[in-house]
Amino acid sequence: MxxxxxxxxxxxxxxxxxxxxxxxxxxxxxxxxxxxxxxxxxxxxxxxxxxxxxxxxxxxxxxxxxxxxxxxxxxxxxxxxxxxxxxxxxxxxxxxxxxxxxxxxxxxxxxxxxxxxxxxxxxxxxxxxxxxxxxxxxxxxxxxxxxxxxxxxxxxxxxxxxxxxxxYYPKPVSLIAEQKYVRAVKGGTGEAKAAGNYAGSLLPAKIAQEKGYDQVMWMDGKEFKYIQEVGTMNIFFVLDGKVVTPSTDGAILKGITRDSIIKLLTAKGIQVEERPVAIDEIVEAHQAGKLEEVFGSGTAAVVAHVEKIAYKDTEMMLPPMEERKIGAMIKEEIDGLRAGTIEDKNGWxxxxxxxxxxxx
Ligand SMILES: Cc1ncc(COP(=O)(O)O)c(C=O)c1O
Structure with missing residues (x-):
């Protein structure tokens, strides 16, 4: 019409x-x-x-x-x-x-x-x-x-x-895993880009900043065990060479950058696991030296690398930027698609x- x-x-x-x-x-x-x-x-x-x-x-x-x-x-x-x-x-x-x-x-x-x-x-x-x-x-x-x-x-x-x-070239961000407030629960409005979701995120974000962290890592509202998103971005982990991102479960915004990253990596033969990601798994991977990369994804930054994550009284430092391959590669690819310097095979x-x- x-x-x-x-x-x-x-x-x-x-x-x-x-x-x-x-x-x-x-x-x-x-x-x-x-x-x-x-x-x-x-x-x-x-x-x-x-x-x-x-x-x-x-x-x-x-x-x-x-x-x-x-x-x-x-x-x-x-x-x-x-x-x-x-x-x-x-x-x-x-x-x-x-x-x-x-x-x-x-x-x-x-x-x-x-x-x-x-x-x-x-x-x-x-x-x-x-x-x-x-x-x-x-x-x-x-x-x-x-x-x-x-x-x-x-x-x-x-x-x-x-x-x-x-x-938008953000410096690597520091995160704190939220232990009191929640962004969204299954059955709530987290999958909608509803204005109220953002109003509700302001107080925990302010408290995180007062503690010296850039953004909140949102956890599930039932057990504070599973990771949802960070700030206003979806989140990806590279664990022992595998790319993992929380599966959308009704409480996570279905980011268009997230979807693009999954499709682009899959097309390169890099499988992305979409599944519940427990914070304990991240802590264990970090202790074993297998937490290789963490990055947020969203329209504003495309990819925002994570420098460190605080959880309870531990702080996990991520490897230096030079060692991070996946996040940097995918940002370059999406920027290149937009600039027309990389062939757009998907009609995006x-x-x-x-x-x-x-x-x-
Ligand atoms: C809560 C939240 N999560 C994730 C995203 C990333 O979504 P997109 O990649 O579509 O920008 C956004 C931004 O829209 C957001 O507000």
């Missing part, structure tokens, strides 16, 4: 005020945004408008009951300057999985795609051409009913805005193509 997206262009582009060599993360927003409203049981009023503020009713349900979900993805430029998206249909599917769990309406996948492509095409000059830089894309949905009382809203807004981000890298141009 072809959706009619009404476009109002800004007459005051802010692009020339942005220094692409020095972009503060998360604070610079591109010229336009896409908005659709859900009322009377359907999505309507598709529009791209100049980036700007919303007016909120004080009783807007999202402000009270937190029906809000989001995605995080990136557009980048290949070395020959073409705008590309990475596995965008996976994000369309995931936002709808999140919507289902939070009792919100699905966004038709073709509407998501047309809105995304048209918006990115219009603001494609905002994609930094510098290697490793990208245009961060934030699709999200929230409830709009002006009503006090716990029930699903009847009205929603779906938006996409974007902002340029510089290269999708050229940006507006549907609005065709209508005009």
């Amino acid at each position: 072809n959706y009619n997206i009404n476009v109002t262009k800004t007459d005051a582009s802010r692009l020339s005020s942005v220094d692409f060599d020095n972009i503060p993360f998360g604070r610079v927003f591109s010229d336009h945004m896409f908005i659709a409203d859900y009322k009377d049981g359907e999505w309507q009023d598709f529009r791209i408008v100049p980036f700007g503020k919303f007016e909120m009713h004080p009783a807007a349900m999202v402000l009270h009951y937190g029906q809000a979900i989001f995605e995080g993805m990136k557009a980048s430029k290949t070395v020959d300057g073409k705008a590309m998206l990475f596995r965008p249909e996976m994000h369309a599917k995931r936002i709808n999985n999140s919507a289902e769990r939070m009792c919100m309406p699905a966004v038709p996948e073709d509407l998501f795609m047309q809105a995304l492509h048209s918006l990115i095409d219009l603001d494609s000059d905002w994609i930094p051409p510098q290697a490793g830089s990208a245009l961060y894309i934030r699709p999200y949905m929230f409830s709009m009913d002006e009503f006090i009382g716990v029930k699903p809203s009847q009205t929603y807004r779906f938006c996409i805005f974007t902002g340029p981000v510089g290269p 890298v999708v050229p940006v193509k507006s549907t609005i141009m065709e209508n005009a």
Whole structure:
């Protein structure tokens, strides 16, 4: 289906005020945004408008009951300057999985795609051409009913805005295995990218930082025995030459980078074991000198190497960076796919193509 997206262009582009060599993360927003409203049981009023503020009713349900979900993805430029998206249909599917769990309406996948492509095409000059830089894309949905009382809203807004981000080269991170708070439990909302999951993670993250660790390693909520994720990333271990990652069990976010890493490694003949990973196994592997690598995976960093892990009163130091093969190789491969310097055999890298141009 072809959706009619009404476009109002800004007459005051802010692009020339942005220094692409020095972009503060998360604070610079591109010229336009896409908005659709859900009322009377359907999505309507598709529009791209100049980036700007919303007016909120004080009783807007999202402000009270937190029906809000989001995605995080990136557009980048290949070395020959073409705008590309990475596995965008996976994000369309995931936002709808999140919507289902939070009792919100699905966004038709073709509407998501047309809105995304048209918006990115219009603001494609905002994609930094510098290697490793990208245009961060934030699709999200929230409830709009002006009503006090716990029930699903009847009205929603779906938006996409974007902002340029510089290269993300995190220094190796230190983790602390959480022993009190949980991010998610089976049957909860951990598999959804629901705003409330992130609110609940702030206090344990703050406490971890006060203790001197960069991020929380989330454990299962029943026994605090099995590892789930780290911060806002999935986690991989290399144990005695084998790559292992926790199996998604209903409490772990199904990361698109995680899925890409598993598929790329498998294609190279490196088997990835998806299974429950107990912290005791990691401690034993470390004691035996077999904990070779630990890295987080996510859209922002692609791969973030782990320097050390604290668990109860022990601290496990990981081997030096020069000895780590798998994490570095896979980051290089995903960066190369995005830059168009490595052949994309999976059809993951999708050229940006507006549907609005065709209508005009
Ligand atoms: C809790 C959580 N886990 C994992 C990830 C990594 O997911 P992806 O690789 O799709 O960015 C994210 C980021 O979206 C996240 O918020």
